[in-house]
Amino acid sequence: MRIQFRLNGRPVAVDVPPGRRLLDLLREDLGLIGTKEGCGEGECGACTVVVDGKPRLACLTAAVQVEGKDVLTIEGLSEAGQLDPLQEAFIETAGVQCGFCTPGLVMAAYALLRENPRPTRDEVRAYLSGNLCRCTGYAQVVEAVLRAAEKACPR
Amino acid sequence: MHTTGLAEIVRPRDLAEAVRLAAEGGEPLAGGTDLFVRLRKGVERPPFLVYIGDLPELRRISVGESKVEIGAAATHAEILASPAAARLPILRLALEAIASPAIRAMGTLGGNLANASPAGDGLIPLYLLGARVNLVGPDGERALAVEEFVLGPGKTALRPGEVIRSLDLPFPEGAPRAYFRKVGRRRALIIAIASLGALLWLRDGTIERARLALGSVAPTVVRPREVEQALVGRPLAPDALADLVEALSAATRPISDLRASAGYRRTVAGRLLLDLACTISPGG
Numbered sequence: 096m097r098i099q100f101r102l103n104g105r106p107v108a109v110d111v112p113p114g115r116r117l118l119d120l121l122r123e124d125l126g127l128i129g130t131k132e133g134c135g136e137g138e139c140g141a142c143t144v145v146v147d148g149k150p151r152l153a154c155l156t157a158a159v160q161v162e163g164k165d166v167l168t169i170e171g172l173s174e175a176g177q178l179d180p181l182q183e184a185f186i187e188t189a190g191v192q193c194g195f196c197t198p199g200l201v202m203a204a205y206a207l208l209r210e211n212p213r214p215t216r217d218e219v220r221a222y223l224s225g226n227l228c229r230c231t232g233y234a235q236v237v238e239a240v241l242r243a244a245e246k247a248c249p250r
Numbered sequence: 251m252h253t254t255g256l257a258e259i260v261r262p263r264d265l266a267e268a269v270r271l272a273a274e275g276g277e278p279l280a281g282g283t284d285l286f287v288r289l290r291k292g293v294e295r296p297p298f299l300v301y302i303g304d305l306p307e308l309r310r311i312s313v314g315e316s317k318v319e320i321g322a323a324a325t326h327a328e329i330l331a332s333p334a335a336a337r338l339p340i341l342r343l344a345l346e347a348i349a350s351p352a353i354r355a356m357g358t359l360g361g362n363l364a365n366a367s368p369a370g371d372g373l374i375p376l377y378l379l380g381a382r383v384n385l386v387g388p389d390g391e392r393a394l395a396v397e398e399f400v401l402g403p404g405k406t407a408l409r410p411g412e413v414i415r416s417l418d419l420p421f422p423e424g425a426p427r428a429y430f431r432k433v434g435r436r437r438a439l440i441i442a443i444a445s446l447g448a449l450l451w452l453r454d455g456t457i458e459r460a461r462l463a464l465g466s467v468a469p470t471v472v473r474p475r476e477v478e479q480a481l482v483g484r485p486l487a488p489d490a491l492a493d494l495v496e497a498l499s500a501a502t503r504p505i506s507d508l509r510a511s512a513g514y515r516r517t518v519a520g521r522l523l524l525d526l527a528c529t530i531s532p533g534g
Contacts, residue, residue: 114256114299136287143352149327150352155286157279159259159301203352225350 100161102127103171113159117151118142120158121168129169129198133227140226143199143206144168150206150225169198172205181205181243190239192230200226204240212248216241257289258298265307265386265415268300273388273411276300280308280323281356283349284365308360308415313337316421319384322360322414326372327351329359338419340428340449341375347432347445348372360414366400367441369466371432373400374447377463377471379419387412402469426451427530432465433518434509442466443510444502446522448530450486455532457481467502467519474501477523488527495520 096113099106102125111120121127121144133141135154142153145167172179181201184190191197200223207214207222214222219240220233228236259279262268272278277296279285280303288294302308308323311332318334318341326345329335335342348354348371362372363383375381376396383399385392388411396417399407408414432445445465451458460481464472477498484490499520504512 112256113259113261113301136290137283137349137353140350140352149355150350151356152283152352155282155356157257157259157282157286157301159261160282160303162261162304206351222351225352 096159098158098162100163101165103167103174109158111158113157115158116154117144117156117158117161117166118153121153127168127170131195131198133196133199138227139196139199140203141196141199143202143226145202145206145209148206148209150203167202167205169201172201179205180246181208181240184239184243184246185236188235188239188242190231190235192228196226196228196230200228200236204236204243207240208244208247213244213250214240257286257296259301260298261301262305265302265305265413268302268305269386269388269411269413271298271300272413275410278302278364278413280358280361281325283353283357284361284367302413303358310416318419318421320359320417320419322363322416323358324360325356325358326354330354334419337421338375338379340378340430340447341419343428343430344371344375344447347430359417363396363399363417364406364408364414366402366404366406366470368403368468368470369441369445370471371430371442371445371465373471374430374445374463374465376417376419377473378447378449378461379422381420382418384415384418385412386415391415393418397470397473400470422449424451426459426461429526429530431522431525431529433522441509444504444515444519444522446519446526448526450481450526450530452486452530452532455485455487457484457486462498464498464502464519467504467515469503472501472503474498477501486527486530486532488524491523491527495523498523 099108121130131141133139137155144153147164219237275297279299279301303323308321310321312319313333359372362370381396382393426449429448432442447463449461460478499516502516502519504515506512
């Protein structure tokens with residue numbers, strides 16, 4: 096089946112079985128390996144991408160479900176060679192350790208700030224509750240998101 | 251068929267075509283948050299899937315005078331952002347408790363209902379509000395009360411070829427207070443060990459009417475009607491409800507599984523009544 100959608104701002108058309116997972120489409124067919132597979136069943140959030148502005152788990156999404164939609168992956172945040180302020184903030188606060196969960200966390204945080212540009216600490220914690228991280232203990236991650244929000248809209 | 255092989259998915263142009271495909275044996279796919287997990291584990295092998303998630307006629311949410319009608323493929327996030335959630339606090343409380351933002355942006359209330367899991371958070375408000383399920387199939391349309399629709403874990407009254415079109419949620423009379431609590435280990439993504447939802451009509455701190463719905467403690471969500479009756483006329487205070495904790499526990503038929511023992515489920519389900527009394531303030 097021919098599937099067309101926007102990927103990181105550019106139109107793409109691919110010939111894939113409609114049931115191919117978005118995760119495999121991104122990683123194996125299109126070479127975008129920033130999106131990670133953790134549990135493969137929607138428990139860990141490592142494969143979070145943003146579709147039409149909302150967070151979505153690429154491991155539980157079939158190719159046919161993004162037809163005509165706007166898909167943003169971690170690669171799309173730093174296209175011009177410039178890191179997104181969220182990514183900068185993760186580096187500054189040491190919100191990255193082994194890094195495996197980071198793309199998913201950054202994309203979930205990106206969706207949060209789109210919805211709610213100045214979240215409280217509790218709102219950040221609640222929004223990222225679907226993303227597991229076994230290294231950081233989350234404190235630095237939450238700090239990073241708050242810092243990026245502060246930078247983008249200072250009060 | 252290989253258990254981890256790709257599911258064949260067809261994309262109907264409209265609801266009528268979806269019904270035709272379902273009648274040929276296709277299983278409806280909306281958000282996929284549960285279905286893809288089951289397919290991957292090989293516990294279910296439908297011949298093909300019918301993707302209904304983007305059909306506009308299944309995504310509408312309309313607020314009428316006496317009810318809210320929610321299309322079967324409206325996502326939890328869309329419902330939460332709609333006037334429907336503002337008008338029905340019990341719906342908002344339950345949907346906010348579902349998993350994580352990503353899952354809420356994918357999963358649908360229609361899917362929650364079709365899965366008929368006794369642990370489905372989204373089902374609790376449907377039982378409390380007396381929701382009706384609008385179905386469309388090869389022989390036309392029909393509607394069922396939610397309690398007639400859900401028959402057991404994963405079992406529904408759907409006939410071959412029938413698809414859930416929408417859910418009617420009637421507005422309750424007056425202004426009942428809403429309560430929802432689920433017990434589990436991890437707030438996001440937890441499958442409830444036990445949950446309790448309630449609508450309480452209060453006057454001067456006394457319960458005039460009550461509806462309760464328990465999740466995860468029986469083959470389906472249950473309305474403990476004897477306890478609902480026994481609450482009438484009592485003040486809303488933990489002391490005044492303490493003797494009904496046992497009765498609420500007795501309304502459950504729990505199983506033991508990976509997440510909790512039957513005994514724990516029975517005990518905690520009853521004690522959620524005390525949490526309810528502590529959470530809802532009698533005034534206001």
